[in-house]
Amino acid sequence: MIKATLDGSHVERLFTRIEARRDDLVALARDLVRLPTVNPPGDAYGACAELVGRRLASRGFRVEYPRAVGTPGDCDRHPRINVVARIEGSGTGRCVHFNGHIDVVEPGQGWTVDPFAAVVRDGRLYGRGACDMKGGLAAAIVAVESMLDEGMPWPGAIEISGTVDEESGGFGGVAWLAERGYFSPPRVDHVIIPEPLNVDRVCLGHRGVWWAELEMRGRVAHGSMPFLGVSAIRGMTAFLAAVEAELYPKLDARRTRMPVEPVGARASTLNYNSLHGGLSESYAGLPSPLVADSCRLILDRRFLLEETLDDVKREIVELAERVVRERPGLAWSLRDIMTFHPTMTDEMAPVVRALDGAILRVLGRRPSHIASPGTYDQKHVSRIGHLHDCVAYGPGILELAHQPDEFVVIDDMIASAKVMAAATLSLLCGG
Numbered sequence: 447m448i449k450a451t452l453d454g455s456h457v458e459r460l461f462t463r464i465e466a467r468r469d470d471l472v473a474l475a476r477d478l479v480r481l482p483t484v485n486p487p488g489d490a491y492g493a494c495a496e497l498v499g500r501r502l503a504s505r506g507f508r509v510e511y512p513r514a515v516g517t518p519g520d521c522d523r524h525p526r527i528n529v530v531a532r533i534e535g536s537g538t539g540r541c542v543h544f545n546g547h548i549d550v551v552e553p554g555q556g557w558t559v560d561p562f563a564a565v566v567r568d569g570r571l572y573g574r575g576a577c578d579m580k581g582g583l584a585a586a587i588v589a590v591e592s593m594l595d596e597g598m599p600w601p602g603a604i605e606i607s608g609t610v611d612e613e614s615g616g617f618g619g620v621a622w623l624a625e626r627g628y629f630s631p632p633r634v635d636h637v638i639i640p641e642p643l644n645v646d647r648v649c650l651g652h653r654g655v656w657w658a659e660l661e662m663r664g665r666v667a668h669g670s671m672p673f674l675g676v677s678a679i680r681g682m683t684a685f686l687a688a689v690e691a692e693l694y695p696k697l698d699a700r701r702t703r704m705p706v707e708p709v710g711a712r713a714s715t716l717n718y719n720s721l722h723g724g725l726s727e728s729y730a731g732l733p734s735p736l737v738a739d740s741c742r743l744i745l746d747r748r749f750l751l752e753e754t755l756d757d758v759k760r761e762i763v764e765l766a767e768r769v770v771r772e773r774p775g776l777a778w779s780l781r782d783i784m785t786f787h788p789t790m791t792d793e794m795a796p797v798v799r800a801l802d803g804a805i806l807r808v809l810g811r812r813p814s815h816i817a818s819p820g821t822y823d824q825k826h827v828s829r830i831g832h833l834h835d836c837v838a839y840g841p842g843i844l845e846l847a848h849q850p851d852e853f854v855v856i857d858d859m860i861a862s863a864k865v866m867a868a869a870t871l872s873l874l875c876g877g
């Protein structure tokens with residue numbers, strides 16, 4: 447009986463059903479975009495979670511709204527409210543989970559449409575979050591609802607979650623839920639995150655990230671007699687010169703086997719997020735003549751599967767130590783801000799193969815396997831949940847994420863909904 451659900455005519459009927467729900471899919475995505483779930487601070491999370499939860503509850507899902515109390519930013523005005531919905535199939539089996547983050551980054555400047563009006567024009571839905579990633583979440587919901595409408599029996603369970611704070615590290619969302627078993631077997635076996643990575647690509651994982659603050663400390667003195675002090679800015683400048691001459695060439699030359707897109711990110715990278723030395727910028731009037739006794743640099747180092755975090759840190763530490771050794775009176779310290787390790791799902795993992803087959807069937811072309819230059823919630827599923835059958839797959843165009851006039855192509859939402867439905871059937875029923 448269950449095998450019968452996988453014959454071609456069933457899947458084709460399911461695809462027809464998804465196409466017929468085009469207007470419903472667009473309406474759902476528009477409703478999601480109209481809720482300005484901007485993070486920070488984390489606006490409208492409760493309303494957005496309820497929009498998803500009420501809809502799925504009416505379809506027979508058991509719905510929870512776990513609030514990540516006490517996580518960064520959580521307060522009564524901006525509660526970190528997630529939604530997790532689960533529906534059981536016709537027998538025991540595995541569980542496929544779709545996870546979409548409901549937060550969006552602030553719109554910023556340069557929009558030609560209202561970022562929260564959810565304008566539909568020329569086959570596209572415009573708005574902050576349309577691409578990253580409310581269009582993907584809506585596609586996943588309609589994919590699963592269409593499976594239910596079709597009435598075919600399937601074993602196991604399906605879960606859909608809308609989670610918060612992905613854009614700020616996911617601590618109140620997937621990380622918090624993963625710590626409580628929401629992303630671990632036996633509850634969940636396969637996770638698909640509909641991040642915007644293009645409709646014909648499967649994203650296996652991402653590079654690692656290490657954020658740290660390096661501080662150089664010197665000694666304050668009158669600016670007219672700098673030889674009586676120790677300039678932390680000059681110390682930092684010497685460090686930056688050493689990085690420029692010695693470390694950057696090494697990082698540029700280091701290549702990964704991870705299929706990161708864009709290709710420029712297949713190397714180790716280092717960005718300076720901020721640099722500040724000397725007098726605070728908030729003074730009024732004229733600056734005072736002082737030798738800077740502190741200079742702080744925020745480092746954003748993206749690292750590869752082939753690198754260890756210890757090595758990544760050591761490269762910075764060695765240069766800082768050398769600079770300080772050569773400059774009497776100068777001291778340095780390093781403070782970790784955030785670390786996430788690289789993660790990459792095996793290309794032969796069930797969720798990858800299921801999506802590959804579905805993409806080929808729906809789009810008629812072989813999918814490419816990529817990895818992301820930046821991290822997303824997969825890190826928490828793999829590191830905290832210890833669930834490694836997890837990838838990102840969704841309809842948006844990666845380069846549009848966080849841009850003004852962000853949009854998602856409606857045909858891509860439909861195609862990705864078909865892919866998600868077919869992949870789910872294949873994961874639950876085999877085939």
Ligand SMILES: [Zn+2]
Pocket residue numbers: 547578579612641642822
């Ligand atoms: Zn995203």
